[in-house]
Structure formats: structure tokens, C-alpha cells
Amino acid sequence: MADRRLMQGNEACAEGAIAAGVRFFAGYPITPSTEIAESMAKLLPKYGGTFVQMEDEIASMGAILGASLAGAKVMDATSGPGFSLKQELIGYAAVAEIPCVLVNVQRVGPSTGQPTAPSQGDVMQVRWGTHGDHPMIALSPWSVRETFDLTVMAVNYAERFRTPVILLMDEIVGHLRENVTLPTAEEIAIYPRRKPTKTRAEGYEPFAPEADLVPNVADFGNGYHVHVTGLIHDETGFPVGSPKVTQESIHRLHQKINRAGNEIIHTEEYFMEDADFAVVSFGGTARTVYEAVSEARELGYKVGMLRLVTIWPFADEAIARLAAKVKAITVAELNYGQIINEVQRAAGGVCPVEFCGKYDMRTFEPPEILDAIKKMCEGGGAN
Amino acid sequence: MSEILRSYEKYFRRNRLPHLWCPGCGNGIAMKAIVQAIEKNPEFNQDNTVIVSGIGCSSRASGYMDFDTLHTAHGRAIPFATGVKLANPKLNVIVITGDGDCTAIGGNHFIHGCRRNIDLTVVLFNNNIYGMTGGQASPMTPTGKKATTAPYGSVDRTFDACSLAQAAGATYVARSTAFHVNHLTDMIAGGFNNKGFSFIEALVQCPTAYGRRNKMGAPAEMLKWMRDNAVMKAAWDKLPDEKKTPEKFPIGLLYETNAVDYDTAYESVIELAGGK
Numbered sequence: 001m002a003d004r005r006l007m008q009g010n011e012a013c014a015e016g017a018i019a020a021g022v023r024f025f026a027g028y029p030i031t032p033s034t035e036i037a038e039s040m041a042k043l044l045p046k047y048g049g050t051f052v053q054m055e056d057e058i059a060s061m062g063a064i065l066g067a068s069l070a071g072a073k074v075m076d077a078t079s080g081p082g083f084s085l086k087q088e089l090i091g092y093a094a095v096a097e098i099p100c101v102l103v104n105v106q107r108v109g110p111s112t113g114q115p116t117a118p119s120q121g122d123v124m125q126v127r128w129g130t131h132g133d134h135p136m137i138a139l140s141p142w143s144v145r146e147t148f149d150l151t152v153m154a155v156n157y158a159e160r161f162r163t164p165v166i167l168l169m170d171e172i173v174g175h176l177r178e179n180v181t182l183p184t185a186e187e188i189a190i191y192p193r194r195k196p197t198k199t200r201a202e203g204y205e206p207f208a209p210e211a212d213l214v215p216n217v218a219d220f221g222n223g224y225h226v227h228v229t230g231l232i233h234d235e236t237g238f239p240v241g242s243p244k245v246t247q248e249s250i251h252r253l254h255q256k257i258n259r260a261g262n263e264i265i266h267t268e269e270y271f272m273e274d275a276d277f278a279v280v281s282f283g284g285t286a287r288t289v290y291e292a293v294s295e296a297r298e299l300g301y302k303v304g305m306l307r308l309v310t311i312w313p314f315a316d317e318a319i320a321r322l323a324a325k326v327k328a329i330t331v332a333e334l335n336y337g338q339i340i341n342e343v344q345r346a347a348g349g350v351c352p353v354e355f356c357g358k359y360d361m362r363t364f365e366p367p368e369i370l371d372a373i374k375k376m377c378e379g380g381g382a383n
Numbered sequence: 384m385s386e387i388l389r390s391y392e393k394y395f396r397r398n399r400l401p402h403l404w405c406p407g408c409g410n411g412i413a414m415k416a417i418v419q420a421i422e423k424n425p426e427f428n429q430d431n432t433v434i435v436s437g438i439g440c441s442s443r444a445s446g447y448m449d450f451d452t453l454h455t456a457h458g459r460a461i462p463f464a465t466g467v468k469l470a471n472p473k474l475n476v477i478v479i480t481g482d483g484d485c486t487a488i489g490g491n492h493f494i495h496g497c498r499r500n501i502d503l504t505v506v507l508f509n510n511n512i513y514g515m516t517g518g519q520a521s522p523m524t525p526t527g528k529k530a531t532t533a534p535y536g537s538v539d540r541t542f543d544a545c546s547l548a549q550a551a552g553a554t555y556v557a558r559s560t561a562f563h564v565n566h567l568t569d570m571i572a573g574g575f576n577n578k579g580f581s582f583i584e585a586l587v588q589c590p591t592a593y594g595r596r597n598k599m600g601a602p603a604e605m606l607k608w609m610r611d612n613a614v615m616k617a618a619w620d621k622l623p624d625e626k627k628t629p630e631k632f633p634i635g636l637l638y639e640t641n642a643v644d645y646d647t648a649y650e651s652v653i654e655l656a657g658g659k
Contacts, residue, residue, distance in 0.1 A: 024470050026462075045656035050469045050649060055495035059462035062455065062492075066435070066466025069453060070474065074466075092456050220451040220467060221474050223430040225396075227446055229454035238399065238446060 004181045009147045009173040010077075012180065013103055014039030016151030017075045019188055022101070023049035024072035026063035028056055028082060031115045032171040033105035036077035057085035065089060065098050069228060071193065071219035073155055077103035080122055081112060083129070090164050091130035092230045094253060097207070097215060099158040099193075101151070103167040105174040106283075108361050117361035118171035120283055120334040126166050127312050133250050135257040137264065138166040138312040140283040144178040150309070156191035157264060161257055162214050168311055170334065172284025172363055193219065200224060208235040213256035257313065266309035267318045271297055275304030277377050278322055279356075280343050281332040282308040285364055289332050292369030301377045308339070319346035323353075330376045332356040332369055394418035394429065396449045403443060407602030409561035409587025413508050414444045416564055416585065417477065420571035427575060432475040435464040437489060439515045440589075441481035441508035458489030461496040464503050472646040475575070478505040482523035483513045486542045490522075493544075497551035497580050501645040504574040504581040507544055510589035518592030525629075529596045544584050549638045554579035556638040560586040562609040563634060573636060579644040586613075586632075 007015070013036050017025070025044055027037035041051040049072075054060035057078055064074035078086060083104045093100050106122045108114035126138045137157050141147040151167055158165040194216045198204040206226045207215045215235075218224035231239035232246045240246075257264070271293055272278065281289040286307045293305045306322055308315055319342075322329065328351055331340040336359050344353045356372040358364055395418070404410050421427045434450050436442035438457035445452040455463045460478045468476045485493050485507050496503065512530060513519040520530035522542045529536055548556045555577035559567035567585055574581030588594060588605035599605050614622060616635030653659075 045653040045658045048659040055491050059492050062459040062462030063466035066463035067470035070467045070470035072470040220433050227452045
């Protein structure tokens with residue numbers, strides 16, 4: 001795989017999934033994510049895996065969860081309208097602790113919205129879309145190569161934490177074509193499917209947490225006779241109508257991810273060494289921000305940028321450190337204002353946080369971000 | 384004191400019993416018919432068979448059965464089962480569902496499972512009502528019968544799930560009742576032998592949420608109603624139309640055909656792609 005290839009973000013996602021060991025994909029056609037399903041349909045049978053086009057978005061989510069329980073590493077891909085439909089079974093995967101990756105290549109919403117146009121309007125739905133309290137891991141790439149890398153990371157996190165992981169792409173990166181060199185198999189670390197360390201005779205309980213609070217649920221077909229349900233259950237996997245078990249299980253679902261903490265919260269900083277001001281961004285928009293910050297530097301503005309790679313859990317500490325260092329922060333995102341609320345919360349009022357949003361179906365142009373940077377810097381952080 | 388177990392009792396998680404179904408419910412009869420059909424099949428055992436269910440009274444059966452079991456979301460048993468089967472075709476996959484679960488919220492999955500001819504055996508426990516939520520009308524509540532959401536009698540027309548399965552592409556379609564328990568077991572056993580989508584409708588009595596509201600009498604009376612109105616397929620085919628009254632219905636193997644199942648078809652895809 002060490003050759004240099006021109007490829008689309010969506011294709012890189014499929015390549016990353018194969019490299020990470022995904023051998024089952026169920027999907028439903030939807031713009032702008034369809035190329036992921038098309039690529040998987042072509043690639044999976046070459047690796048002895050299975051691609052199935054299901055009758056709807058809910059069914060494709062159900063199929064990957066069944067396949068995961070039967071031992072396969074799994075993925076499904078969609079966009080806004082499909083992502084809304086999948087919320088039911090994202091919650092199921094969270095409570096039943098089923099490893100799976102769901103890709104959302106964002107487009108303009110609400111509803112059918114602007115099907116072919118970019119947006120970053122699903123940030124909060126990723127976090128809170130399914131009912132009930134649940135943790136969430138979401139990663140957002142800004143380049144074709146990073147789409148490959150974060151797909152591998154998403155599969156690894158899904159397996160390690162036995163939880164749904166969302167790869168939060170956007171139409172910009174999904175349809176972007178870049179010349180990339182993909183890593184070789186030897187360069188990629190793979191987290192293997194967790195296996196039971198006890199037999200039934202030794203008192204194995206499928207949902208008993210290990211030291212990292214994650215259970216080693218046996219794959220179907222290995223004689224463990226595991227029961228999996230979306231009802232709140234105890235360590236045996238069977239439903240219990242107990243306040244204590246309900247509280248403990250919801251707490252553990254959160255803690256298994258919270259405890260991993262900064263290990264899974266990735267951010268990147270550019271031009272930050274001597275910066276007095278910063279722009280926070282993510283995904284495809286961060287590309288425009290990088291260009292605008294570079295231009296601002298040439299004009300003498302002491303501005304840098306922080307890019308959120310992990311969207312959820314939110315990078316509270318990185319933002320708090322940033323707020324302590326700079327005079328003001330601007331949040332650039334392709335929506336009416338979503339991640340800015342998290343940045344403001346994490347900044348804790350230490351510095352002003354300004355908003356640069358766009359929701360007219362077009363990507364940002366560098367001058368728009370540059371104007372926001374000038375306004376922020378010239379305001380001196382005093383407003 | 385040692386207990387004498389009946390041969391099929393090993394298929395149950397005895398520490399999860401007694402079940403939560405009402406006294407007189409027919410679900411236990413259908414669940415027992417499934418394990419007796421498993422017992423008859425030399426290729427099915429507790430380690431290579433997965434039970435997948437949806438949500439509702441019927442679907443609580445999976446928790447009582449000592450296999451790998453998957454109690455999914457409402458209506459979604461067939462998609463989950465499709466994933467289990469395709470990821471590991473060596474597993475025998477049985478779906479337990481109800482009339483609301485399968486033909487209302489899961490209706491799209493049901494017809495597409497049939498169309499795909501995926502190798503599953505789907506047993507629909509048809510109690511003609513949403514029992515778990517207290518007696519609302521389902522797509523299989525007969526027209527005119529009362530439900531909490533049809534207090535004046537249902538005006539909805541009724542799905543014939545067997546005809547639906549046949550039309551959608553299922554390759555084995557059968558019906559039986561909780562009264563005809565040995566026959567029901569045979570119908571399920573026949574489904575296991577079909578490599579493809581097998582559908583068995585098991586009519587079961589719900590004395591609590593359906594029978595009582597419709598003055599159908601005690602559970603035994605509801606079972607007698609099944610005895611008196613079910614007609615074996617061979618006899619049904621000879622029955623003159625004027626004797627096919629709305630209450631009468633055929634039971635038995637209603638339809639069977641040969642078609643390639645999805646796993647087998649996909650093997651040729653892997654071969655064409657040059658996969659392992």
C-alpha cells in the first residue's frame with residue numbers, strides 16, 4: 001500500500017476500514033457518503049469480507065450490530081438524514097456495548113436540507129442524538145490521509161471500549177481528492193477483538209468489567225451462551241429492575257471512556273508558540289482556517305489555531321490552557337453555532353470567545369476567516 | 384432430591400424461569416415448540432444456534448433460552464439476525480418476533496429479509512395484539528375486534544403475514560397454532576431444513592390483552608377456537624369458497640420453493656472478487 005495515489009476522502013475511509021480489519025459493512029445509499037459504501041462493496045469481498053446493502057438506514061445499523069456480535073469488525077456510513085434514523089441503534093450499541101464505527105459525512109440540514117452541500121451541523125447530534133445518558137467518541141478528519149488514519153483509530157477505539165464510535169466527516173473532506181501515501185500494514189497498530197479470559201465454569205460473566213471498566217463480551221458461536229439486550233442489565237447481561245444496577249451501569253458506560261481521558265482526546269496546534277489570539281476549528285473548515293491564519297501571520301497578526309481532532313469527548317483541558325494563554329478565541333464552524341458552546345464552557349470566561357459561523361451551503365473562503373481574525377486581534381480581546 | 388428433567392429442558396435457562404408471561408399465555412407453547420424442533424435437528428446445538436428477538440411479549444423468549452441470544456430493538460430482529468448470519472454463516476439463526484414487531488414497525492425489514500432469502504428461520508408469535516403495552520391494535524388484529532386503541536372495534540384491514548412472506552420471496556412459509564403443538568413443532572423443524580428464509584406464523588392466545596376484551600373466554604376456550612377454525616392445508620384447498628368463512632384459516636406448509644440463499648449467493652461475489 002506504500003504507493004502514492006490520488007484518492008477521495010470517502011475512498012480513504014474505506015481503505016482505512018479495510019486496513020483496520022473491518023470485514024463487514026452494511027449501508028444504504030445517501031449523498032455525500034455513498035462512495036464509502038461503493039468502495040466497501042468493491043473491496044470487502046477481495047478480503048473475504050461481506051458487504052450488504054440493506055433496505056434502509058435503520059436496518060444497516062442493525063446488521064452491523066448483529067455482525068459485530070458474531071465476531072466481525074464492522075462499519076456503516078451515512079449522512080444527516082440517515083444519521084437521524086440511526087440514533088435508535090446507536091443507543092443500543094452504547095448500552096449493549098457493541099463495537100461499531102458509524103461514519104457521518106455531514107451535509108446541510110435540517111431534514112433533506114442541501115444534500116450535496118457541506119455543513120458541520122451534526123456536531124451536537126453526534127453527542128446527544130440518541131435518547132438517554134450515554135458516552136460518545138467522535139473523531140473529525142481534515143484531510144484525505146487523516147481520514148484513513150482516523151478511520152483506523154475509530155475502529156480501534158470501538159473495539160477497545162466496546163462502544164459506537166462516530167467518524168464525523170463533512171462533505172468537504174469526503175469529496176476532497178488528494179495525493180496520498182497510505183501506511184503499510186506494519187505501520188498500523190490494530191486493537192484486536194476482546195476475548196473472554198475465563199470459561200463459564202470459572203464463573204465468566206459477559207458484562208463483568210475488566211480493570212479498564214470494559215467487559216470482554218464473548219462473540220456468538222463460542223459456547224458462552226451470552227444474552228445481549230438493550231434493557232439495562234447487570235454483569236450477567238440479563239435485565240434487572242434495580243435502581244442500584246441502573247445507576248452503576250450508566251455510570252460505568254461513561255467512566256470507561258472518561259477514564260481514558262486525554263489519551264483519546266487529540267488536538268493539533270499551529271502557529272501557537274507566540275500567539276496572542278487563536279482560532280478553534282475542526283474538519284474541513286480547519287483547512288480554510290489554516291490558510292487564513294497563515295495569511296494573517298504574513299500580515300503580522302500574532303494568531304494561531306487549535307484543531308479539534310477528537311470532537312467528543314470534548315477537549316476541555318486543551319481549551320482551558322488555550323484560554324489562559326491568549327487574549328481571545330474565535331470559533332470557526334460551518335453551522336449556526338454548536339461547538340462554540342463547548343469552547344465557551346471550557347474557556348470558563350477566562351478570555352472572550354467569538355463566533356465565525358456560516359450556514360449558506362458554501363465552504364468558508366480564507367478572507368472570511370481573515371476578517372474574523374482581524375476583528376478579533378484589533379478588538380484586542382477587550383470586548 | 385433429584386429432579387427428572389424432560390429432554391428439552393436443557394435448552395432453557397432455568398435460573399431465568401418462571402417467565403413473565405401471563406397465566407394462560409400461548410407464548411410458552413410456541414417457545415417450547417422451537418426447542419423441540421431444535422432437539423429434533425442433529426445439526427442444531429446450543430453452541431451453534433443463535434436466537435434473535437425483537438421487542439414485545441414474544442421477544443422476551445430469547446432470555447429464557449440457553450443459547451447465544453440477542454434481544455434487539457423494536458422491529459429490528461431481522462436486520463440484526465441478517466448481520467449475525469452474514470458475519471458467521473456457520474451459525475443457525477432463529478428469529479422470534481411478534482405481530483406488531485414483525486409486521487408493523489419491522490414490516491420493511493420483514494419483506495426485505497424474505498426478498499433476500501437470507502437463511503433465517505423466523506417464528507412469528509401472533510397473539511393479534513400489542514400485549515406488552517396492554518392491548519393496542521396491531522396490523523394482525525382482525526378487523527372488528529376490540530383493542531385499547533380500537534375501543535369501537537378495529538376498522539383497519541389485517542395483514543396475512545404468510546401471504547406477505549410468500550409474495551416478498553420467502554422460500555418456506557407455514558402456519559400453525561398453540562393448540563396444534565406437535566404440528567407447530569413440525570412446521571418449525573421444516574423451516575430449519577430449508578436453506579433460505581423460512582417463515583412460520585404461530586397463532587398464540589393472549590387471554591389478558593386480547594381475549595378478555597373480545598369476550599373469547601378462558602385460555603382453553605381460545606385454544607378450542609383454534610382447534611375449530613384452523614383447517615389443514617390439504618383440506619383447505621378442497622374447501623368450497625362459501626365454507627371459507629372469515630374465522631377459518633389454513634394451517635400447514637403453505638408454500639415452499641427453491642431459490643439460492645443470500646450467503647451462498649455472496650460466496651460467488653467473493654469468488655468473483657478474488658477474495659479468500
